[in-house]
Amino acid sequence: MQKTIQVPKPTYPWPTIQSPLSGTFYEEENNWYDRDYQFLSSEALARYKKMRLVDVGPYMVPTITDRDKVRAIARFVIYMTITDDYVELLPVAEIAAFRDRIFDVMMGDDPRPEEMGILRQMQTGRKEWIALGMPDFWMERIARNYKYRFIADGIMEESPYKISKDIPPVSLFHLIRANSIGMIPFIDQISPLTGFALPDFIYNHTVIQRLVMLEAIIVALQNDFASIKKEIPIESEMFNIITLLQHHNKLSFDEACAEGMRIHDEFVDEFVTLSNHLPDFSPYQKETEEFIYYIKLMISGLNSWYYRSGTPRYEPGGYPVPPKRNGETDQD
Template sequence: MQNIIHIPKPAYPWPTVYSPISETFYKEENTWYDTDYGFMSPESIKRYKKQRLVQVGAFMSPTTSDRDIFRPIGRFAVYVTTFDDYVELMPLEELKVFRDRIFEVMTGEDPQPEEKGILRQMAAARKEFMDNGMPQFWIDRIATNFHRFITYGIMEETPFKFNKTDPSLARYLMIRAYSIGMVTYGDLIEPATGFALPVDIYNHPVIQRLVMLLATIIAIQNDYASIRKEMTIESERFNIIFILQNEQNVSFEEACIEGLRIHDEFVKEMESLSICLPDFSPYQKEVENYVYHMKLMVTGCNAWYYEGGTQRYFPDGFAVTPDGQNPILLDFEVKHISRE
């Protein structure tokens, strides 16, 4: 009988709302893979079809019941995740070229037929967002934040993975907030609610801090949900549990406890800011609704990990790694448990 390591689940003071359409987009999702993801290996496509990535979009935008409004949100949930997997160990010069082309497509250019199909998904989402009333300044913002996701997230992680070194905790928190993709994913609150925050409101320091808290909380949340998978990947360095073990020279169990303590402090800060927002008149109600949906993103993503039925975090369920490395076999089992 294998030993069992118990991993506590993050918990939140906010409600979890469930989408009425979370089980209805799998056929379309599979069509997207078959049509536009042929640049990936057949085995990766097979595994992605079991990961229910479009479902996470529904879990994180649970108040969106209109399929036309949700469709580009679902596309985004799929392509931000598959892109992250695909470029994980891509040489930086090659990634810079890809990054800049993505920005061009996300802000208005159409991809050429010979280009990677993921660009067609990005172009389709852009047009659908605009058809649903999203203004150009918001299109430019989500593209800029996707550019930052690559530049300040993925590209900052890559040297640590190539060199097999660990960042400090402070550096990890800065990089991981971007590399989780949630700074740009948080922009999906606005098409889901039908209101794009004016530029001056989005750029307000309180809103910007909430954006970074959203990203950081979900980054740590993801570290706990994916820990079993990441234990099997030699190049994986960016998990707060691993970082704390190495930096503080503590046991795995102690690192788990400390990581959740750090996570809970960020949750408290997000709640404290949310109940004491500045005066954003005449858009106070819209901003309050935006912040409410930030909280729904946090609880929705957490629910997806444990209730959505995804196979992404099982050894035979995540995509084939870019360098083709085989997963490390574990002689123990990992079980996630609710916190008392």
């Protein structure tokens, strides 16, 4: 009889809040899939419709009750997730072309009728941000973070390892995963929620950027714990802290889980320390503290979504495996 895998769950030293909007966007989500994601296979679409990805938005911003604001975040979650799933094993030149086109659309270029519908979702997202009062400098910030931090420094750096099945050193893994998890542009979504975009002198400050990076690393690690059962049978999925620690440190699965959680908790401790000792960002101290507060809710909210939303994404057979480089579909 196969041994049942026991995987620990992360916890956080701040409250996890339940959103009243969880479960309210399913019909809209299905309409988005049917209208703008027809470039996916019918099997992939069927799996996405069961994942409840649209609920990631409410879970991560649980104190926001404005449906327009939460819808914009939910839309972003879906097209960011599908971007990652769809391109991760494509040739680098194809990823780069898609990356550049995404940037153009996020900066205001209209998708052509023959282009993939995901670009129309991105165009709609831009219109939502404008309606929520976002300035041009913020538009460029999120577009650049999506292009460079998420795709170029994340997916495109991760992809060669997934194709070759090589395993990077743990220190490099943290940096690549922090980008490929997509949380750096996702954090930008706090600004439409609050109606205030942090000015560059605050956003680019060393402490704020370290907190942004820590959030991304922490979320990447919590994702590793949530997804390890799903990833074990997928040949290309080597980018998981548990797998890396087993390989590099010659640990058993249980030992790697314990060490991975210790690493996770160290990053959480650093995040808490820095967030409790922010520099003076006058006259925007209150807005900066609010920004950090929402980052905390995003961390604990996403962790809650993994275990409480009922998503099958991290169960065997629930994940839409990406196309191989030759255009075929990998098997799960």
